[in-house]
Amino acid sequence: MRRIGIPKALMYYRFFPLWSAFFRELGCEVVISDPVGKGFLGRQSVAYFEDSCLPMKLMVAHCLDLVEKVDTLFVPRLISIHRKYIMCPKFRGVPDIIKLATGGQAEVMDEPFDFRLGNDPWGAFSRAIGQRLGWRSREILAASRGALRVQAKFEKDLVRRVNGLAIRDIFNLERPTPEATSPAGNLDVALIGHPYNLYDVDVGKDVIGMARELGCRIAIADSLDGYEIDKKVSTLSKEIYWSSGREIIGAALIFLARDDINGVVFLSSFKCGIDALLQEYLKRVFKGQRESIIPFLTLSLDEHTTVQGMATRLEAFVDICRDGKRKDAR
Ligand code: SF4
The missing domain is CATH 3.40.50 (Rossmann fold)
Structure with missing residues (x-):
């Protein structure tokens, strides 16, 4: 064989x-x-x-x-x-x-x-x-x-796998998809970035697991319609030619505008030209916003990124999101 x-x-x-x-x-x-x-x-x-x-x-x-x-x-x-x-x-x-x-x-x-x-x-x-x-x-x-x-079945199940399985099992096809997402989460946080930044523990340090531990339900770009992403990106003043860049920036713009999302985290690769450009784009988009928008965090990942460093920044971010959610509820 x-x-x-x-x-x-x-x-x-x-x-x-x-x-x-x-x-x-x-x-x-x-x-x-x-x-x-x-x-x-x-x-x-x-x-x-x-x-x-x-x-x-x-x-x-x-x-x-x-x-x-x-x-x-x-x-x-x-x-x-x-x-x-x-x-x-x-x-x-x-x-x-x-x-x-x-x-x-x-x-x-x-x-x-x-x-x-x-x-x-x-x-x-x-x-x-x-x-x-x-x-x-x-x-x-x-x-x-x-x-x-x-592949189609896996993509349909992905959000439930992200929210219901340990990171090492998300791509383990022998592990069945849990029936429903964890009811424990009381904050909805979107994680965006190249798939390897999200799911490879050696890059993203299991940011998914950390966020879930902090009580977050995770939203991902895969749950969005590709057509909707394209439409959003086409409103930008410059064309983006890289498919991953379009997916990331389109997802960021969509999630940032949604009432049911409490915060957005962008996992960016250090030494990645595309990610550097996307950060610049997002900065310009934020500058143009008159009203305050939901919290946004960029985590830059490289070989020097530590689990402790990530956890500290994520904890602080989740506190800010929770605070914002409380204020909205008043
Ligand atoms: S340079 Fe950026 S887009 Fe290219 S492989 Fe590296 S992280 Fe991915």
Whole structure:
């Protein structure tokens, strides 16, 4: 049985259900990387990428963990996951970075994915991979359709998983989705950012768990309509070309305007040009507001971010949100 390694980093935190279901349907064994451990930054192959953002360094570390355990590393070249907009340019180079870091020890499956091309980009992508694995069109089609159903179900359940499961289980498909969100939360806080900033404990330090402990129900961008996000972003004076940037800024604008949200937290990657730009955008949006709006917090994440530092800032933020909610109730 062919062993396909899926690194637990970057867009694993969006597409793992789709990718893993597809490979399993095609009879492959899916191997996920183990936690990288504290010393991963000291590994020489990771240190080469010192100038990169933390999520990118973690991608290298996860691939290094997998390289001796699998036949093939799955590192697609993600160019676009949106009909019009593109991914951060670093995603195009990820397969090359991984080939360099792993020194050719494992085959790297690096088929490009560009959602802007053709009528059925997922169909074309899955066909290219399936054929590389030696399967015929009929089996590939059945596997790709089955995988889309798994992904759609996962996305439908995501808010409940975020609010009802420990962070390590959100993407563990063997854990069923809890029936209802925790009734304990008495504040509604939106967490926005790249999915790996939210769900990768080595980046976001389990901000989801911390916020839930403080009595927050979590709202996420995935619960919003993509069309609504696009509409909101198109009102800005400048076009944003990166799909993740559009999602983040659109979600921020929508959540900030909603009466049922008590605060918004933006998890931003230090050394990320897109996030730096988004912060500037948001600052300008706030400047234009005459009336006070709900509390907004930016948490900048890198390898020096500590759990204690995050917890302190989040606690103070939640106090402010709670105070604002009390005032509104008067
Ligand atoms: S969008 Fe930012 S955080 Fe994500 S990979 Fe690109 S530079 Fe890194």
